[in-house]
Amino acid sequence: MAGGYEYSGGNPTAGQGASQHAGWGLVNAQIINIDIVIGIANIILLLILLYMYLDSYREFKSKFTFGLLSFVLLLLLQNILFTSFLLLNQGFRGPDMGTPIFFLNIIEFFALIMLVWVTKE
Secondary structure (H helix, E strand, O other): OOEEEEEEOOOOOOOOOOOOOOOOOOEHHHHHHHHHHHHHHHHHHHHHHHHHHHHHHHHHHHHHHHHHHHHHHHHHHHHHHHHHHHHHHHHHOOOHHHHHHHHHHHHHHHHHHHHHHHHHH
């Protein structure tokens, strides 16, 4: 981040870029921005699932559907909090945090895509 402040082991330094991930050429801040976008997509998918499960629960009133509804609500809460931390809390953006968060978010994204697809069937 040219001219701005980067997280550097607890000491913000003006004008110095973050370390680059081997082979990708993306700085940590760029990866975290991608993480935020994926996190928002996960929230949207969870809202779709919430609507679908709420509809099913109103119709069937089964314990299983209630369990799915509870699961989605808790996962939605977790994603809202986590994505908010990424958006609002600079201290949460430690060095090389972007890549592990990216892989966790992208795995969750594809899992939610499959869950929406199976639920629609």
